[in-house]
Amino acid sequence: MIAGLxxxxxxxxxxxxxxxxxxPTLPGPVIGLxxxxxxxxxxxxxxxxxxxxxxxFSRYLGLLFVPAAVGVVGYLPELxxxxxxxxxxxxxxxxxxxxxxxxxxxxxxxxxxxx
Amino acid sequence: MTESASILDVWVYLSGSPLFALFITxxxxxxxxxxxxxxxxxxxxxxxxxxxLLVAGVIQALDMPYATYxxxxxxxxxLLGSATVALxxxxxxxxxxIRGRALPLLxxxxxxxxxxxxxxxxxxxxxxxxxxxxxxxxxKSVTAPIAMGIADRVGASxxxxxxxxxxxxxxxxxLARWVLDWLGMKxxxxxxxxxxxxxxGIGTSRAFGIxxxxxxxxxxxxxxHGVLGAFLIPALYRLAP
Numbered sequence: 001m002i003a004g005l006x007x008x009x010x011x012x013x014x015x016x017x018x019x020x021x022x023x024p025t026l027p028g029p030v031i032g033l034x035x036x037x038x039x040x041x042x043x044x045x046x047x048x049x050x051x052x053x054x055x056x057f058s059r060y061l062g063l064l065f066v067p068a069a070v071g072v073v074g075y076l077p078e079l080x081x082x083x084x085x086x087x088x089x090x091x092x093x094x095x096x097x098x099x100x101x102x103x104x105x106x107x108x109x110x111x112x113x114x115x
Numbered sequence: 116m117t118e119s120a121s122i123l124d125v126w127v128y129l130s131g132s133p134l135f136a137l138f139i140t141x142x143x144x145x146x147x148x149x150x151x152x153x154x155x156x157x158x159x160x161x162x163x164x165x166x167x168l169l170v171a172g173v174i175q176a177l178d179m180p181y182a183t184y185x186x187x188x189x190x191x192x193x194l195l196g197s198a199t200v201a202l203x204x205x206x207x208x209x210x211x212x213i214r215g216r217a218l219p220l221l222x223x224x225x226x227x228x229x230x231x232x233x234x235x236x237x238x239x240x241x242x243x244x245x246x247x248x249x250x251x252x253x254x255k256s257v258t259a260p261i262a263m264g265i266a267d268r269v270g271a272s273x274x275x276x277x278x279x280x281x282x283x284x285x286x287x288x289x290l291a292r293w294v295l296d297w298l299g300m301k302x303x304x305x306x307x308x309x310x311x312x313x314x315x316g317i318g319t320s321r322a323f324g325i326x327x328x329x330x331x332x333x334x335x336x337x338x339x340h341g342v343l344g345a346f347l348i349p350a351l352y353r354l355a356p
Contacts, residue, residue: 008201012200030346033341041210062166064195071185085239089242090286097228105300
C-alpha cells in the first residue's frame with residue numbers, strides 16, 4: 001500500500017512542479033493525473049498496490065471535500081437570499097446537460113450501436 | 116480545581132487540536148454513510164450533503180469559527196490532491212469502454228459541458244444572481260476534487276463550487292431517469308455516459324446501481340469531463356470578456 005501511495009505522491013509532486021513552472025492555468029493534481037494515466041497506458045496494467053490505494057480514495061472521495069464544503073457557513077446570508085433561485089438554476093442546468101449529451105449520442109450513434 | 120473548570124480545560128485543549136475537527140468530520144461522514152445505506156442508496160440521502168449539514172450545524176452551535184475548524188480538518192482536505200491523481204486508475208480502466216466510439220463520446224461530452232456552463236451562467240444572469248455566487252457554477256458538473264482546482268484557477272470560491280457540485284450530482288441522479296426516458300434513450304451505455312457527464316461521481320455511483328455497463332460509461336464520462344474541464348474551463352475563462 002505504501003508503494004502505491006509513494007507513486008501517487010510522486011506523480012502529484014511532478015504535477016505541482018509542472019503547474020508552477022510551465023502551466024499555471026492547470027491545477028497540479030490534474031497534471032499529475034494525466035501523467036499517471038500516460039504511465040499506466042505505457043505499461044498496460046495497474047500495479048496492485050496502486051490499485052489498492054486508488055480504490056480506497058475512490059470509495060471515500062466524498063469525505064475529502066467535506067472540510068471545504070463546510071465553508072458554506074460563511075455564505076449563509078447570500079444563500080438565504082438567493083437559495084431558491086440558485087437551486088432552480090442548478091436543476092434546469094443539470095437536466096439540460098444530461099439531455100444535451102444524451103441527444104448528441106443518440107444522433108451520432110451508428111445503427112449497429114442501437115439496441 | 117472544580118469539575119466544571121477541568122471539563123473546560125479539556126474542551127479548550129480538544130477544540131484547539133486537530134482531533135476535534137477530524138472527529139466531527141469523520142463522524143458526520145460515517146453517519147451520512149449509514150443514512151445512505153439505510154435509505155437503500157437514495158440520492159437524497161447523499162453522505163457528503165449529510166456530513167456537511169451536520170458539521171456546519173455543530174460548529175455553528177459551538178460558535179467555532181470556520182477557520183478554527185479548517186485548521187484541524189485540513190488534514191482531510193490535503194488528501195484531495197492525491198485523490199485527484201488517483202482518479203487516473205478508474206479512468207485507465209474505463210478506456211476499454213471507448214471501443215471505436217471515441218468521436219460520438221467526445222462530441223457528447225463537449226455538448227454536455229458547453230450546455231452545463233452556458234445554461235447555468237445564462238439563467239443565473241437572467242435571474243440577477245451576483246457574480247460571486249454564479250461564477251462557481253462553471254465547474255459544477257465536473258467531479259468535485261477537480262472542480263475545486265478549476266475554481267481556484269479562475270478565482271471562484273472552491274467552497275461554493277463543492278456545494279454546487281454535490282447539489283448538481285444529487286439533482287442529476289434524481290432527474291436523469293425522467294430526462295433520458297423523455298428523450299427515448301434506450302441503450303445502457305448512452306444513458307450511463309449522459310449521467311456521468313451531468314452528474315459526475317454521484318451520478319456514476321447511481322449508474323453502477325443500474326448496470327455494470329451503465330456505470331462503466333458514467334465513470335468514463337466523469338473522468339473525461341474532469342480532465343477536459345480542467346484543461347478547457349480556465350483557458351476559456353481567460354478568453355471570455
